[in-house]
Amino acid sequence: MEYVLRVRILRLYINLCTWISSISLASLKERSVLYFYLAFSTFLHLRIAGKDISYKMSTRTTPGTPASKMDRTPASTPGGPKAREEKIVVTVRLRPLSKRELNLKDQVAWECVDDQTIIYKPPSQERSIASASYTFDKVFGPVSETEAVYEEGVKNVALSALMGINATIFAYGQTSSGKTYTMRGITEKAVNDIYNHILNTPERDFSIKISGLEIYNENVRDLLNSDSGRNLKLLDDPEKGTVVEKLVEETANGDQHLRHLISICEAQRQVGETALNDTSSRSHQIIRLTQADGARLREGCHINLSLMTLTTVIRKLSVGKRSGHIPYRDSKLTRILQHSLGGNARTAIICTLSPAMTHVEQSRNTLSFATRAKEVTNNAQVNMMEMEIEELRRQRDLAQYQVEELRRKVEEEQPTSSPFESPHQVKKCLSFSGQTTPKRVGKELTRCDKTRKTMGRQTMRQSSATPFTLVHEIRKLEQLQEQLGEEANRALEVLQKEVACHRLGNQDAAETIAKLQAEIREMRTVRSSTKEIQVGDGIAPNRSVSANLKEEITRLHTQGSTIADLEEQLENVQKSIDKLVLALPSNNNQQSNNEANPKSKTQSKKMKMLPLGSKDDDLLSSETLQGYEKPTPTKSEDGDVSSREGTPCFQRSSSVNMRKMQKMFQTAAEENVLELEANEAAGYEMENDENLFEQQGPPVSWHVTFLEQRQLIIELWDVCQVSIIHRTQFYLLFKGDPADQIYMEVELRRLTWLQQHFSELGNASPAVQGDSKPPISLSASIKALKREREFLAKRLITRLSVEERDALYIKWDVPLDGKHRKLQFVNKLWTDPHDSKHVQDSAGIVAKLAGFCESGNASKEMFELNFALPSDKRQWFLGWDPISNLIHL
Numbered sequence: 001m002e003y004v005l006r007v008r009i010l011r012l013y014i015n016l017c018t019w020i021s022s023i024s025l026a027s028l029k030e031r032s033v034l035y036f037y038l039a040f041s042t043f044l045h046l047r048i049a050g051k052d053i054s055y056k057m058s059t060r061t062t063p064g065t066p067a068s069k070m071d072r073t074p075a076s077t078p079g080g081p082k083a084r085e086e087k088i089v090v091t092v093r094l095r096p097l098s099k100r101e102l103n104l105k106d107q108v109a110w111e112c113v114d115d116q117t118i119i120y121k122p123p124s125q126e127r128s129i130a131s132a133s134y135t136f137d138k139v140f141g142p143v144s145e146t147e148a149v150y151e152e153g154v155k156n157v158a159l160s161a162l163m164g165i166n167a168t169i170f171a172y173g174q175t176s177s178g179k180t181y182t183m184r185g186i187t188e189k190a191v192n193d194i195y196n197h198i199l200n201t202p203e204r205d206f207s208i209k210i211s212g213l214e215i216y217n218e219n220v221r222d223l224l225n226s227d228s229g230r231n232l233k234l235l236d237d238p239e240k241g242t243v244v245e246k247l248v249e250e251t252a253n254g255d256q257h258l259r260h261l262i263s264i265c266e267a268q269r270q271v272g273e274t275a276l277n278d279t280s281s282r283s284h285q286i287i288r289l290t291q292a293d294g295a296r297l298r299e300g301c302h303i304n305l306s307l308m309t310l311t312t313v314i315r316k317l318s319v320g321k322r323s324g325h326i327p328y329r330d331s332k333l334t335r336i337l338q339h340s341l342g343g344n345a346r347t348a349i350i351c352t353l354s355p356a357m358t359h360v361e362q363s364r365n366t367l368s369f370a371t372r373a374k375e376v377t378n379n380a381q382v383n384m385m386e387m388e389i390e391e392l393r394r395q396r397d398l399a400q401y402q403v404e405e406l407r408r409k410v411e412e413e414q415p416t417s418s419p420f421e422s423p424h425q426v427k428k429c430l431s432f433s434g435q436t437t438p439k440r441v442g443k444e445l446t447r448c449d450k451t452r453k454t455m456g457r458q459t460m461r462q463s464s465a466t467p468f469t470l471v472h473e474i475r476k477l478e479q480l481q482e483q484l485g486e487e488a489n490r491a492l493e494v495l496q497k498e499v500a501c502h503r504l505g506n507q508d509a510a511e512t513i514a515k516l517q518a519e520i521r522e523m524r525t526v527r528s529s530t531k532e533i534q535v536g537d538g539i540a541p542n543r544s545v546s547a548n549l550k551e552e553i554t555r556l557h558t559q560g561s562t563i564a565d566l567e568e569q570l571e572n573v574q575k576s577i578d579k580l581v582l583a584l585p586s587n588n589n590q591q592s593n594n595e596a597n598p599k600s601k602t603q604s605k606k607m608k609m610l611p612l613g614s615k616d617d618d619l620l621s622s623e624t625l626q627g628y629e630k631p632t633p634t635k636s637e638d639g640d641v642s643s644r645e646g647t648p649c650f651q652r653s654s655s656v657n658m659r660k661m662q663k664m665f666q667t668a669a670e671e672n673v674l675e676l677e678a679n680e681a682a683g684y685e686m687e688n689d690e691n692l693f694e695q696q697g698p699p700v701s702w703h704v705t706f707l708e709q710r711q712l713i714i715e716l717w718d719v720c721q722v723s724i725i726h727r728t729q730f731y732l733l734f735k736g737d738p739a740d741q742i743y744m745e746v747e748l749r750r751l752t753w754l755q756q757h758f759s760e761l762g763n764a765s766p767a768v769q770g771d772s773k774p775p776i777s778l779s780a781s782i783k784a785l786k787r788e789r790e791f792l793a794k795r796l797i798t799r800l801s802v803e804e805r806d807a808l809y810i811k812w813d814v815p816l817d818g819k820h821r822k823l824q825f826v827n828k829l830w831t832d833p834h835d836s837k838h839v840q841d842s843a844g845i846v847a848k849l850a851g852f853c854e855s856g857n858a859s860k861e862m863f864e865l866n867f868a869l870p871s872d873k874r875q876w877f878l879g880w881d882p883i884s885n886l887i888h889l
């Protein structure tokens, strides 16, 4: 059996760091190099079976426990390696003053007072600044050797990889603080230890594979394959999590080869650095910035998203994993390191510090990052794979075979059945469906069996004095075998579950799914007491839109378009909303919260009922939005779709103005009938799908049609300057459910009319609608949209924390210190109808700012806004006006 140890070297280059805003410009200007550099080494995926899997993780409860003192308790069974929460090991290394700092007569500002505490100890003239003390797992002062940092700080974590546990070590600190210096030594020592382990474990075949990658300004580059291009894609693998597409993985033939490969990664980094400075415009910008004056420096500073997100992820994790959405997906680095940060891995962070007084702010920031990191817990567990299961299965089969052999021997010794024998017992205890159990038919024995039989008989004769003793011994042996069999079966069950979890990505995912299933069951219970309605009833998803629409219209006509029918339509939409809401990761998190806090259960349920509900402090990021894009299926086991009939929320939804809905549908229906009839008159046979097929090829699936229609709608929204809140609501509500067809059609029709109206109107005076309604014109729409953006800009302050805002500014290229940056930012939302990611992100942000999640009336309002048809047709086309009312413009 071969065991594969994967070593990954990951480097992150950063121009400026997240704490840039807190660094005074004066100190920035003094820096000769303005990029930050983080070095990571990641040890991943060691597949190990045998005695090593009998270790389980221990929980470290106090932040003061040194990594070296961490306890490892052998588990009693092979099925014992269950994930336990374990905090990240955080150490700090303070380097000596560098030559440059000495030349500049810089002073030492930090002192390691013991092996766990570092204090800020300013020189006498600075004493007015409050001193501060920080405690970590281990603190290494300026005279400490890298060996000590390895042995006492991170060795345990590094060697966890040899026990089949994912391990990650990374260095974090400002430029020139000693990350490379430290990581080089640590990598070297870890390589030594790994190869020593391999030498001392000759019974196993190891294979060591290494890959190296660099993230520079969110571009991922392969350090072992310079031809691979500058921006490798990250892919989501259902089994492995995030993987880097086409990343080369070299097999190391020995320790020297591994060192050589590591040095290639190192050299690539240096080449990359130089090359980037020469060729990359961004890098030019870095150089230029180092010589720039304050204003230009501020204008142009590019803050690295990965580092920013890393700090956000650590901050969020430090207050508890279940504290809301963790934005792993917001940067390449955090995506790649997802398992190492709060996931299935053991992680050690070495925070490196310069002792210099001039760097005191950066050092404080590093220490506050380290303090937060101390609170982050991981759920490391041994990676158990099919091979290990196979091995256990093999052992069990062997045991079964031995029992059978013994039984046969007893039978030969004692042909008549003994009252002590219980033939079924053994079979029962080893009943797990093995494949390799040798089968025997009747008395037909192979030559090998016959030889063994003869030998066995001789052995039995020698070892058993009397038949009674022999039977007694056999019984004892059987009992032992029974225990073994049961244990093996139990272990197999555990392992299979673990493998299943692994396949799903991680333990968290499995837990979430389990909880979702529980939720689904609960929903079914609620549902079973109410009326069952099929989603998309009467609408065949795979038929052409026109055919479906016509059928729908006919249905509405023949049934007299009763309110009940429309209610049914509405219910279907509500189901779609439920699906969307349930698909929100924040709701999954909320569900998890409820496990711990039953009191919040009612609240949570209420939230789930709300369309677009999400936690208030949970910024709808790309990850959340992906949840929208591919909603988690909420089908129950028997295929039913969740329904909310009878729930308070459903009743609220039912209070939609049904008359208006009815009228709207009728109008739309009538228009469609006219259109269909016109088509028919023109020679199209819409009803005959077969003819259609012949004429146009296979019918377009609803999903394809939906995507096309949605794109058209998005473009029309842009052209017609439609409210971005309306766009957001519509975009997030209608995700392609078959029941959405009618709404998509109506929206398209509405927008087409509006576009036509605007173009016909040209410079002419807009139509006045009477009453208090504003005139319909493009300029009126633009004005309304401007007001709406101003409103949303104001909401940035109340809806988002400073950090969230800064993260968004960075992501959307809004200068952090620019004037009117809130408005600048909001003005960027919903501006590119052709960029689906832009649209998705814009929708997430507007949803958050508009606070869709807060109001229980949101769904009602939305239905009225989007689809209520006032008596005047023109008013209907101004369907987004009430949104202004909603947000009190």
Ligand SMILES: Nc1ncnc2c1ncn2[C@@H]1O[C@H](COP(=O)(O)OP(=O)(O)OP(=O)(O)O)[C@@H](O)[C@H]1O
Binding pocket: 035, 036, 037, 038, 094, 095, 096, 098, 142, 173, 174, 175, 176, 177, 178, 179, 180, 181, 182, 352
């Ligand atoms: N503990 C230490 N003892 C002695 N010298 C050190 C120590 N740590 C770092 N140095 C020296 O300080 C300088 C900067 O260190 P290093 O290059 O490792 O910093 P870095 O954090 O990797 O910087 P960058 O982010 O700019 O790449 C180097 O000359 C290195 O030899």
